[in-house]
Amino acid sequence: MxxxxxxxxxxxxxxxxxxxxxxxxxxxxxxxxxxxxxxxxxxxxxxxxxxxxxxxxxxxxxxxxxxxxxxxxxPPYSESGENPFDLAYMEVRYPAKFGSVSHPQLLGALIGTGISRNKIGDLLIDGSRAQFICSKELESYFMLHLTSVGRMKVNCVPIDHEALLHSDDEWQMHEGTVSSLRLDTVLSEIYRLPRAKASEAISKGLAKVNWEMIEKRDYAIGEGDCISLRGFGRSRIISAGGLTKKNKIRVQYGTLK
The missing domain is CATH 3.30.1370.160 (Ribosomal Protein S8; Chain: A, domain 1)
Incomplete structure (x- = not known):
């Protein structure tokens, strides 16, 4: 195969x-x-x-x-050097008393500088602080070109790894069964929605798979996919496989509110 x-x-x-x-x-x-x-x-x-x-x-x-x-x-017997993953840690500083920076705004500003999403790691937002992780080669580029987020004027500066905001997200693990791995069926299982409501949410552009809006109800979901439904939080497919006696597919997934 x-x-x-x-x-x-x-x-x-x-x-x-x-x-x-x-x-x-x-x-x-x-x-x-x-x-x-x-x-x-x-x-x-x-x-x-x-x-x-x-x-x-x-x-x-x-x-x-x-x-x-x-x-x-x-290769075998090779050793990693210092900073083997070639990461840079950046903080976006702005006058918090005049507003805030959201995840979508920051991501839009970063991509708006002309850099591909695959060069950017996680974005960390916590109250009045905003940070992101990127390839080391882009450190000076973002310092020069990331000057605004939305209407907010910002400064982008490198920080030490120790100053990085860490996510304390705790995933709640669940197990269930689905008749298929279509997006509407999986959403119905994870968020306990009637399938018709899940389909309606998809058609309205409220569902994302791996951070991209998906409007196809029959979009195939697989292991490792991150799913979000506006108003219901995020989830991640841990495993999908094996059939029950009623020919339903066993799925394990985590949810995050």
Missing amino acids: SIYEHFRPDERPLIDHFLDLKDQVLDHYVPKLTDFLDPRQQTILKSVIGSEDAIQLSVFGGYNQAERTRAQLL
């Missing part, structure tokens, strides 16, 4: 990229570092590498609970 059969058709280019990285590590004995990967992409990478003993695979996104991480692929 081809590895492609386990994933969505639109994920094939990503699988090809990971296979190419794997070959470079094995054939040329060189380490490789990925861009930032969301949880679904991390799941795909781990499946591509599989149980390949000749490759050391590790992931890190700046702190232990990071959702978006970079992955390092090392």
